[in-house]
Amino acid sequence: xxxxxxxxxxxxxxxxxxxxxxxxxxxxxxxxxxxxxxxxxxxxxxxxxxxxxxxxxxxxxxxxxxxxxxxxxxxxxxxxxxxxxxxxxxxxxxxxxxxxxxxxxxxxxxxxxxxxxxxxxxxxxxxxxxxxxxxxxxxxxxxxxxxxxxxxxxxxxxxxxxxxxxxxxxxxxxxxxxxxxxxxxxxxxxxxxxxxxxxxxxxxxxxxxxxxxxxxxxxxxxxxxxxxxxxxxxxxxxxxxxxxxxxxxxxxxxxxxxxxxxxxxxxxxxxxxxxxxxxxxxxxxxxxxxxxxxxxxxxxxxxxxxxxxxxxxxxxxxxxxxxxxxxxxxxxxxxxxxxxxxxxxxxxxxxxxxxxxxxxxxxxxxxxxxxxxxxxx
Amino acid sequence: xxxxxxxxxxxxxxxxxxxxxxxxxxxxxxxxxxxxxxxxxxxxxxxxxxxxxxxxxxxxxxxxxxxxxxxxxxxxxxxxxxxxxxxxxxxxxxxxxxxxxxxxxxxxxxxxxxxxxxxxxxxxxxxxxxxxxxxxxxxxxxxxxxxxxxxxxxxxxxxxxxxxxxxxxxxxxxxxxxxxxxxxxxxxxxxxxxxxxxxxxxxxxxxxxxxxxxxxxxxxxxxxxxxxxxxxxxxxxxxxxxxxxxxxxxxxxxxxxxxxxxxxxxxxxxxxxxxxxxxxxxxxxxxxxxxxxxxxxxxxxxxxxxxxxxxxxxxxxxxxxxxxxxxxxxxxxxxxxxxxxxxxxxxxxxxxxxxxxxxxxxxxxxxxxxxxxxxxx
Numbered sequence: 001x002x003x004x005x006x007x008x009x010x011x012x013x014x015x016x017x018x019x020x021x022x023x024x025x026x027x028x029x030x031x032x033x034x035x036x037x038x039x040x041x042x043x044x045x046x047x048x049x050x051x052x053x054x055x056x057x058x059x060x061x062x063x064x065x066x067x068x069x070x071x072x073x074x075x076x077x078x079x080x081x082x083x084x085x086x087x088x089x090x091x092x093x094x095x096x097x098x099x100x101x102x103x104x105x106x107x108x109x110x111x112x113x114x115x116x117x118x119x120x121x122x123x124x125x126x127x128x129x130x131x132x133x134x135x136x137x138x139x140x141x142x143x144x145x146x147x148x149x150x151x152x153x154x155x156x157x158x159x160x161x162x163x164x165x166x167x168x169x170x171x172x173x174x175x176x177x178x179x180x181x182x183x184x185x186x187x188x189x190x191x192x193x194x195x196x197x198x199x200x201x202x203x204x205x206x207x208x209x210x211x212x213x214x215x216x217x218x219x220x221x222x223x224x225x226x227x228x229x230x231x232x233x234x235x236x237x238x239x240x241x242x243x244x245x246x247x248x249x250x251x252x253x254x255x256x257x258x259x260x261x262x263x264x265x266x267x268x269x270x271x272x273x274x275x276x277x278x279x280x281x282x283x284x285x286x287x288x289x290x291x292x293x294x295x296x297x298x299x300x301x302x303x304x305x306x307x308x309x310x311x312x313x314x315x316x317x318x319x320x321x322x323x324x325x326x327x328x329x330x331x332x333x334x335x336x337x338x339x340x341x342x343x344x345x346x347x348x349x350x351x352x353x354x355x356x357x358x359x360x361x362x363x364x365x366x367x368x369x370x371x372x373x374x375x376x377x
Numbered sequence: 378x379x380x381x382x383x384x385x386x387x388x389x390x391x392x393x394x395x396x397x398x399x400x401x402x403x404x405x406x407x408x409x410x411x412x413x414x415x416x417x418x419x420x421x422x423x424x425x426x427x428x429x430x431x432x433x434x435x436x437x438x439x440x441x442x443x444x445x446x447x448x449x450x451x452x453x454x455x456x457x458x459x460x461x462x463x464x465x466x467x468x469x470x471x472x473x474x475x476x477x478x479x480x481x482x483x484x485x486x487x488x489x490x491x492x493x494x495x496x497x498x499x500x501x502x503x504x505x506x507x508x509x510x511x512x513x514x515x516x517x518x519x520x521x522x523x524x525x526x527x528x529x530x531x532x533x534x535x536x537x538x539x540x541x542x543x544x545x546x547x548x549x550x551x552x553x554x555x556x557x558x559x560x561x562x563x564x565x566x567x568x569x570x571x572x573x574x575x576x577x578x579x580x581x582x583x584x585x586x587x588x589x590x591x592x593x594x595x596x597x598x599x600x601x602x603x604x605x606x607x608x609x610x611x612x613x614x615x616x617x618x619x620x621x622x623x624x625x626x627x628x629x630x631x632x633x634x635x636x637x638x639x640x641x642x643x644x645x646x647x648x649x650x651x652x653x654x655x656x657x658x659x660x661x662x663x664x665x666x667x668x669x670x671x672x673x674x675x676x677x678x679x680x681x682x683x684x685x686x687x688x689x690x691x692x693x694x695x696x697x698x699x700x701x702x703x704x705x706x707x708x709x710x711x712x713x714x715x716x717x718x719x720x721x722x723x724x725x726x727x728x729x730x731x732x733x734x735x736x737x738x739x740x741x742x743x744x745x746x747x748x749x750x751x752x753x754x
Contacts, residue, residue, distance in 0.1 A: 195619075216593065
């Protein structure tokens, strides 16, 4: 059976990138590798819209998140987490693991963070060192208003740390213009790469925290990464060379298409997906839906876990279910990275067929038609 | 120019593995991926010669080392590092980064650890919780007597933690028979994979320390990996899927050849390399040379860094120089992973040519001849 990957990470990897990654391995202490690494970092700055320093880690995206926590903070620091879902909760869990009890503004899943709440909390609790949140919250399909939050945090002594693991390269994120001090991201989403690389960009304001941070660290030590990069265009430890070579290629593709075009493409795919599911009579889960993944409520009487399984096993179409307490209650279709209009059509078509089979009353073709109309606009 | 990679990691990746890694990406929460992960873990147990639990991390080998430290230890623990080179020093650095000052038995680079010294130290300092050392010390080409050290440590309450990043799959390591409680390893050496995966095996004796460990951790938390594996055949965070798919293939190759044959092949390649360099009048650096990399003293009057650079840039043959204070003073030729007899011949031939060019008095062909004689035995 032919297979289609429509999950919010890993996302499909273009043939050009797969082949670049499959080239014979090179050594990580050579000029050739230094060139690929430098090109990768320059490309990431382009996608992140930043002039800040960028580091590349061999890790899952969660590794970049942990790196931010242990490099920015010291015991007894006051920090704030703006938590809108599973990945907001991950910030809380990581910070707690390192002995710091964060202040948390927690929203019910599906809701968007309110910048006013952040403003209020920062006023109420003086001396907050860092604010942690998500650009796109992959678990709920919400996009937070990072520009507004950035403006608020910039007026304080705190730094703003944004998890853009799923958002980067699909959802607008003007790192410098929006005053985002630290961005954490990963390779397997908008960057069209396999999982295994994680990225961090860091402002000068945030670097001051790094210089004074007292939490224990070794593998994630930003200072070691900076030294290695400045002195030798290297990483301190043997990096995932094949993924770095693939990244060189994927970033070339991104530059060829152009970031503006890429972001517009994601916006169009997202609105077509939303139109499609709504035409099927389904309800969106996210209060402020993002452009990289659409979360949809499972309709009454349908088994959501069975739906996702059926789409994968009977039709070869991989979408994601809900996480944690939303298992079986929502499903999530990605339009992220190396995807285009007919990936959306595939997803909607498979969804119509599977829902029908499960007994959901639906006039098949209506979802697909609604998406096509969006494309015709 | 055609290129040849004879460095002690990354090592060449077989075409079969490159192609398996280049297949379309799959999702990491699917039965297909669970199968690849399980096969990977079973294969690692075969290579490690263990029935212990094995975890796979998306990281460089150093990540596995950090994982061992933060999962086994608590503040105020007494630990011992048996330090024979750059990677022994890495144990010391990681342990110190987490606030523990280890006892250290330090040997000059090139020397092998003396099991009697370990025995004495364990007797002198009661209550040592863990002993950290290297199987093969990549920086010096030494192989330590892990069997003897294992027998000593097994009689105490301490656990033995062995860095086998460069040794695994090339140098004999009978994890269970030799009482090695914890093995840390990586993908880019004997396992014939690109860098990006790190492995840890852990005994029941060591698991008791994990259960009581108080050092902070999140990404490396062994308990989370165990839970995810036991419940869903998954990793807690999005793993490097393409490398896991490659690993499935490389471990099939390892089983096809058979571990015994692989270890014998490495022993033959190592003795041929040693015979070759000695026939050139060069001196081995390691007191107890290992089977995965041969470290050689740079002869008087020759610029070691220029030698390594010339071999790479003029002949396309990548070998490694010395690390830290041995930069320029030694060079290292690997015979590790996907290498066979004629890789040794290439290395020795390029070395003869380059040394001649640099003015070292040598009868070219003698090194190659000596290696051929070893192969004829």
